[in-house]
Amino acid sequence: DAKTTQPNSMESNEEEPVHLPCNHSTISGTDYIHWYRQLPSQGPEYVIHGLTSNVNNRMASLAIAEDRKSSTLILHRATLRDAAVYYCILTISGNTPLVFGKGTRLSVIA
């Protein structure tokens, strides 16, 4: 699996937007970009995924660069409940094991 690079940590104020970056310069044409998050003392939770086009769902938006070498997870209004470790993962299929990196630890300040 291609590797991803994320900042170790980020901080946001509550109710402000958060942009979590991910670099994946060695992405292949068949790699999907997945984002998962892990809240404290819980299992990982799917957030969003995309291939080439930007994606929106009820949790977040995913902006994918035109060359696909980077992407950004956007939380439109951070809440305290969004404090978690966010993982950007490349995979050719959601039906294959996920390769987790260190992720970005997001802290949300009230």
Next chain:
Amino acid sequence: DTAVSQTPKYLVTQMGNDKSIKCEQNLGHDTMYWYKQDSKKFLKIMFSYNNKELIINETVPNRFSPKSPDKAHLNLHINSLELGDSAVYFCASSQLGFSGGADEQFFGPGTRLTVL
């Protein structure tokens, strides 16, 4: 209804014992996994099963033996427990989508294993 459930949630045991962790998913998925999260919080795949058949075994010691009695269950049995086995173990499941691509994985709440 819980999609992926694991029992027990906590497991404390002595070195050398044998223990099992159970996992059940009620999502009708074909594929199930075991992941291990160590004390440094790194999450790594251990096993992957598809339709009760072992697909992936990521160089896990053979003291770990997964068993899938049916598509909805994937249990993990660990023999001769060692201190280094202390970790949080997560079960997950997924279903190959019609796009052949990117269906999400659903994770259980984890089992925290402590070996004394």
